[in-house]
Amino acid sequence: MRIGWLTIVAVAAVTALVLGVMSGLILRAHSAALLAQLTRSADQLSETISRSTYVDMLENRRDALHREISTIGAQPGIEKVRLFNATGTIMFSSDPAEIGRSVDQRGEACYACHEADQPLQRLTMRERSRIYRGAGGHRVLGMIRPISNDASCWSAACHAHARQDAVLGVLDVNLSMADADRQVARDQRRLGLLLVLAIATSSLLLWWLGDRLIWRPVAALIAGTRRVAEGDLHTTIPARARHELGDLARAFNDMTRRLGEAQRQLTQADKLASIGRLAAGVAHELNNPLTGVLTYASFLEKRARGDPDVQRDLEIIVRETKRCREIVRGLLDFSRQTPPRRQPADLNEVVRHGVAIVMNQFAIDRVELKLALAADLPPVPADANRIQQVVVNLLVNAADAVGERGGTIQLATRTATVPARGHAAIRQATCPRGCDLLDPAVRIGGWSSIRVIRRVGDRDTIVHLDPVYGRARHRLSDGAGTGLPALYLCPLCRSRLDDPGRRCAECGRPTFAVSAGAAGPIEWCTRRDCHWTRWEAIEKAGPQRFAELQIEDTGRGIPRQHLDRLFEPFFTTKGGRGSGLGLAVTWRIVESHEGTIDVDSEPGRGTRFTVRLPYAVGPSAPVPPAAMPAPVPAGARGAP
Amino acid sequence: MSSGWDVLVVDDEPVVCDAIRLVLEHEGLRVAVARDGETAVRHPALEDCRVVFCDLMLPGQPGLEVLAHIRRRRPQLPIVAITGYPTAENTDRSRAAGATTFLAKPFDTTELLELTRRVLSGTAAGEEEQP
Numbered sequence: 001m002r003i004g005w006l007t008i009v010a011v012a013a014v015t016a017l018v019l020g021v022m023s024g025l026i027l028r029a030h031s032a033a034l035l036a037q038l039t040r041s042a043d044q045l046s047e048t049i050s051r052s053t054y055v056d057m058l059e060n061r062r063d064a065l066h067r068e069i070s071t072i073g074a075q076p077g078i079e080k081v082r083l084f085n086a087t088g089t090i091m092f093s094s095d096p097a098e099i100g101r102s103v104d105q106r107g108e109a110c111y112a113c114h115e116a117d118q119p120l121q122r123l124t125m126r127e128r129s130r131i132y133r134g135a136g137g138h139r140v141l142g143m144i145r146p147i148s149n150d151a152s153c154w155s156a157a158c159h160a161h162a163r164q165d166a167v168l169g170v171l172d173v174n175l176s177m178a179d180a181d182r183q184v185a186r187d188q189r190r191l192g193l194l195l196v197l198a199i200a201t202s203s204l205l206l207w208w209l210g211d212r213l214i215w216r217p218v219a220a221l222i223a224g225t226r227r228v229a230e231g232d233l234h235t236t237i238p239a240r241a242r243h244e245l246g247d248l249a250r251a252f253n254d255m256t257r258r259l260g261e262a263q264r265q266l267t268q269a270d271k272l273a274s275i276g277r278l279a280a281g282v283a284h285e286l287n288n289p290l291t292g293v294l295t296y297a298s299f300l301e302k303r304a305r306g307d308p309d310v311q312r313d314l315e316i317i318v319r320e321t322k323r324c325r326e327i328v329r330g331l332l333d334f335s336r337q338t339p340p341r342r343q344p345a346d347l348n349e350v351v352r353h354g355v356a357i358v359m360n361q362f363a364i365d366r367v368e369l370k371l372a373l374a375a376d377l378p379p380v381p382a383d384a385n386r387i388q389q390v391v392v393n394l395l396v397n398a399a400d401a402v403g404e405r406g407g408t409i410q411l412a413t414r415t416a417t418v419p420a421r422g423h424a425a426i427r428q429a430t431c432p433r434g435c436d437l438l439d440p441a442v443r444i445g446g447w448s449s450i451r452v453i454r455r456v457g458d459r460d461t462i463v464h465l466d467p468v469y470g471r472a473r474h475r476l477s478d479g480a481g482t483g484l485p486a487l488y489l490c491p492l493c494r495s496r497l498d499d500p501g502r503r504c505a506e507c508g509r510p511t512f513a514v515s516a517g518a519a520g521p522i523e524w525c526t527r528r529d530c531h532w533t534r535w536e537a538i539e540k541a542g543p544q545r546f547a548e549l550q551i552e553d554t555g556r557g558i559p560r561q562h563l564d565r566l567f568e569p570f571f572t573t574k575g576g577r578g579s580g581l582g583l584a585v586t587w588r589i590v591e592s593h594e595g596t597i598d599v600d601s602e603p604g605r606g607t608r609f610t611v612r613l614p615y616a617v618g619p620s621a622p623v624p625p626a627a628m629p630a631p632v633p634a635g636a637r638g639a640p
Numbered sequence: 641m642s643s644g645w646d647v648l649v650v651d652d653e654p655v656v657c658d659a660i661r662l663v664l665e666h667e668g669l670r671v672a673v674a675r676d677g678e679t680a681v682r683h684p685a686l687e688d689c690r691v692v693f694c695d696l697m698l699p700g701q702p703g704l705e706v707l708a709h710i711r712r713r714r715p716q717l718p719i720v721a722i723t724g725y726p727t728a729e730n731t732d733r734s735r736a737a738g739a740t741t742f743l744a745k746p747f748d749t750t751e752l753l754e755l756t757r758r759v760l761s762g763t764a765a766g767e768e769e770q771p
Contacts, residue, residue: 280725284697287724290746292655298748299663318748325746332725 004210011206012199019198023191030187034180035141039129042143045072046173049081050145058152062092070094079140079174083147086169131177139177144170217245224252233260254462261441283328290328294321323357326385331585340383340592347413347547347613348373350384354391355411358399366406367399374414380547380613386589387613393582394551394609401555401607409553416548416612420538421470426450426522429467429514431490431497437514439464442475449475450514452497453489454528462491469522469538472531486526488512498526506532546595546612557603566599645672645685647756650706651695651722652676656745660693663749664756677701681709691759693743695722696734704737711738718759 049072056065065083073081073094082093089102123146134140147169154163161168217238224237235256239249301314351373362369391411398409429437429450439451442464449464454476464475488497498512504525511532513521520537558566567587590597593613601607646669649660654675661671672689674680677698686692692710696703703721710719721739723730731742743755 284724287745288653288656291653292659292746294746294748295659295663295752298750299659299666302749321746322748329725 004207004215007210008203008206012203015199015202016195019195023188023195027184027188027191031180031184034184035177038141038175038177038180039125039143042129042141042173042175043125043145045078045175046143046145046171049173050147050171053083057147065092070096077176077179079134079176081174082172084170084172086165086167091169134174134176136178139181140174141177142172142174144172146170213241213243214245217241217249221245221249221252224256228256228259233257233263257462261439264441279331283331286324286328290321290324294318294325297321326389340386340589342381342383342593344379345382345384345387347377347380347382347387347549350382350387351391351411351413351549353384354388354395357388357392358395362395362399362409365399365402365404367402368406368408369395370408370410372410372412374412377413377415377547378615380615382547382593382613383589387593390586390589390611391549391551393586394611397582397609398551398553398555398607401553401557403555407554409551412548412550412552414548414550416546417543418546418612419543420535420541422468424469424535424538424544426467426469426514426516426535428517428519429522430517431493431495431514433490433493433495435490435492435495437490437492438467451491452512452514453491453494455487455489456484460489463488465524469535470533472533476528483527483529485509486528488526504530504532505534506530545615547615549611549613550608552606552608554606557605558599558601558607559603563599563601567597643672643684643687643689645670645689647671647691647693648674648680648683648685648689649693650674650677650680650698650703651693652697652699653695656695656722660752663752667753667756669756677703677706677709680706681713686710686713689717691718691720691756693720693722694739696730697724704734707734707739708737718762720755720759 049069053065053068055061056068069081069083069092072078078094080094080098082095082098083091084103085091087102088104090098090100093099125143128144130142130144132140132142146167149161149163149165149168153161153168154165220237224235227235233256236253237249239246239253241249297314297317301311301318304311304314351371355369355371359369395409395411402409427438431437437450437452438448440448442449442451449467452463452465454461454463461476466473486498489495490497497514498510500510502511502513502523503509504511504527507525507527507530509525509527509530511523511534512526513523515521516535516537520535522535523533525532567583587597590611590613595611595613597612598610599607600610647660647664649657649671651657651660651673652675657673657675661673664671672683672685674683677700680686680694681701692714694703694707694710696707698706707719707721710717718740719738720741720743721731721734722743722745723734724745726742726744731739734742740759741755743752747755
């Protein structure tokens, strides 16, 4: 909160300074005005007194003069009224004690006139006034008025004044400033209070605004940054605000998410690389002993022609060693991902070979195998050895699931026709400039999602599109602007993906598209809640035909939480008995055939694996239905 | 002067050397064995043997260097590179270093004999061997 307090103190200081100076100026002007008013009143009063006492003075009616001056002097607000003669003796006063007393003409009240020995006669109102402390401690405004000589004075009956005297005396009116000072003091207090209130209010407002708009979001950012620094890349911070800190929070969330994705990708790549190295290492190590076994066994087999029993046993050793060789090569293939060597193959024949390998063990384990092979299955382009490995892997898996108490495994082959919509996976997605939009870090139903930017106004949202055509399990990082017109951009080069010239067939909004290479463009509606989509090439190609292999067991089934990870390398539920590579290799083989593998399972009831191999393959072939992803599948049930 | 060897096998794995020797000696060929590259390039069999089997993964001197050395010494000699896993990358590199053909481990007697017959009759040069 240090910045907060600094801000508050700074604003309070500025407020205090500005309002303080302003209040000071106002107070000064106010008291000046009051003083001027009081001065005018005093002058008017002295004028009034001088005129009303004129006749009394002329006629030398001293008692009347006394009365008048006493009466006036007793008025509220009037401190005292007195009359000096030319020599400075108080002749009349509202304070009888003073009468007869002389004042020094060089004293404070007289100074203005008597400064230059020769008294001045014409003085301004200001020069005639003075302020001093009265007996009660309050301020008093004194105003003197010289009483000038005049023809009627020297010609009056009393003959008190000579003709040459210019000034005969001085009238001194003293007004109390207590009221005015009280008013000023009250104003001062009020302004002070106002000042304190203003500072308090502005500080409070600032604190409230700062807390809401700055400190809390900043504190959330700091906490989020710390969590990220500690390695929690799932951190998100609230980003509802529409101002810059909201933008910062969104940028932070986006950055964290991308960091997380990058980390997952790195971890994944690292894991795969380790698996690759390990598999390659193990395979290489196995190659040498296998060479020994295979060479010696085949050598002996050749020499044992005369002994059919021994020769048959050696044949088995040679055959099984060759199978080991294929498994080792499969492992190496898995780690290196070499493309399969596909030739038209009879799936039923491949199945029979695979079954022959496991049959002995099935008999021992009391596993009953029921085959239902379609008689009219056309040859499918496949690497027979690898597909045989798939068959063997799935059968061994099924037998393991059935366990020691025995059970039934059904193996069926058939030709299946599957519609593209809701099944076909988008395996390639590029922007018009060729940027790869597939995002392996965010998978939907197992496949890499398609990452695009949705722009509503000036707000950008990352959208992960469902990579299965016709399905709409898109993922958006926020729910803004459902019905608003939106632009779609490439997240890498920001080129436009939407085309205002093309309209959605359902709602009429513009559409946006990504390119699936040879399989043409795939279009979606730009309206968020409209699920219209079109993949022309795939729709034209119609439903695809697959050679389908189904292996169903009555085993213990697979818990739902394991389904997602089933095809992950080194994921095993068999403890020490499994390598965790069987299904991963299987997935790789099927995937490399552009085929799919789905799994359905019910714990306690059994499991069914469905492998589909496309009849039409190659770069120009339509994309096959959704399959399990490698190596970290999510949603092992495939397309819903 | 003849060294008396027909075949030189360069492999650090005794069982591989022994297996090749067993099969080829049964066919009447005289087989010499070197366990590493340094031994191989100094081996007297290199003077006049008719074929060399050389593993690509050797301790010390890398198989490709040994192969290139032998090729420089005997430009016409058939050299069979033994590899655990013939990828496009290592077949290209060993071919560039002078390998005539390849033998992928593990192999059986028939594969070994057929390959040997082909290289000895001079029909294996330039031909890719991937069982």
